[in-house]
Amino acid sequence: MADVIIGIGNESRGDDGIGPRVAEAVPVRSGLETMAVQQLAPELAERLQAAGRVLFVDARIGGTSIRLDRIGPKAHRGVSHSCSPESLLGWMQLAYETVPESWLLSVPGRSFGMGEGLSASVEAMIPDAVERVETWLDERGRPARTNSEEVA
Numbered sequence: 004m005a006d007v008i009i010g011i012g013n014e015s016r017g018d019d020g021i022g023p024r025v026a027e028a029v030p031v032r033s034g035l036e037t038m039a040v041q042q043l044a045p046e047l048a049e050r051l052q053a054a055g056r057v058l059f060v061d062a063r064i065g066g067t068s069i070r071l072d073r074i075g076p077k078a079h080r081g082v083s084h085s086c087s088p089e090s091l092l093g094w095m096q097l098a099y100e101t102v103p104e105s106w107l108l109s110v111p112g113r114s115f116g117m118g119e120g121l122s123a124s125v126e127a128m129i130p131d132a133v134e135r136v137e138t139w140l141d142e143r144g145r146p147a148r149t150n151s152e153e154v155a
Contacts (some may be wrong), residue, residue, distance in 0.1 A: 004053060004054060004055030004056075004103075005034050005035065005036050005053065005054055005055060006034060006035050006036070006054070006055060006056045006057075006058070006140060006143065007035075007036045007037075007038070007051060007054040007056070007057045007058070007103075008026050008029060008035065008036070008037045008038070008057075008058045008060065008136060009022075009026065009037075009038050009039075009040060009043070009047075009057065009058070009059050009060065009088075010022035010023040010024065010025055010026025010027065010037070010038070010039040010040070010060045010061075011023075011039075011040055011041075011042065011043060011059060011060065011061040011088075012039075012041065012061060012062055013041045013042075014120075015117060015118060015119075016115050016116070016117060016119070017112065017114040017115045017116050017119035017120070017121065017122065018062050018110075018112025018113060018114050018115055018121055018122055018125045019062050019112065019115050020062075020120070020121055021060070021061075021062045021110045021112065021121060021125050021128070021129070021132070022039070022059075022060040022061045022062060022110075023039030023040075024121065024129060025060045025108075025110070025129060025132045025133055025136065026038065026039050026060055027039060028129060028133045029133055029136050029137070029140075030137075032140065035140065036054075042086075043059075043086050043087065043088060043090075043091045044086065044091075045086060045091065045094045047091055048091060048094045048095040048098055048099070049098075051091075051095060051103065052095065052099050054103040055103055055104070055143075056103055056104040056105070056106070056143065057103050057104070057105045057106070058105075058106045058107075058108060058136065058139055059074075059088040059105070059106070059107045059108070060107075060108045060109075060110070060132065060136070061088070061107065061108075061109055061110075062109070062110055062111075062112040062115075062125075063109040063110065063111055063112065064111075064112065064115075065111060066109075066111040067111055068111065069108065069109070069110050069111075069128060069131060069132055069135060070107075070108070070109045071106060071107070071108050071135060071139070072106065072107050072109070073104075073105070073106055074088055074089050074092065074105050074106060074107050075089065075092060075102070075105065076089060076092035076093040076095065076096040076102050077089035077090055077092070077093050078090070078093050088105065088107055092105055106139065108132065108135060108136065108139070110125060110128055110132055111125075112125055113125070
């Protein structure tokens with residue numbers, strides 16, 4: 004089963020574009036699929052069905068450090084087409100009765116205005132975020148951590 008990295012965000016909305024930038028910067032490896040999406044949609048559940056592990060990479064409001072959190076399925080609320088990583092996993096649970104081991108790497112953002120690129124502080128976090136992704140990839144087969152981890 005492959006590992007999948009999904010970079011989430013809109014590169015035309017400032018720091019919201021960090022997810023795709025990190026996903027695109029991860030070196031190609033055998034058994035790894037990377038993708039960049041502006042938003043998650045329930046239709047991705049089918050594509051992730053065969054994944055062994057999934058790492059979502061996204062911006063978050065607040066904080067000062069990159070965070071790595073183990074996540075699980077949650078019920079999707081409302082009729083919106085877009086959803087959170089946990090809601091996407093909830094769709095998978097409902098449709099396929101199983102979900103892959105899932106993690107969220109979140110990078111703190113400050114500026115989310117239209118037409119802006121990444122802020123200098125978030126741009127500077129790309130190498131650290133990619134290094135954390137590579138560490139996550141290398142940990143395949145080791146016991147999963149259950150606590151959140153701040154990455155300075």
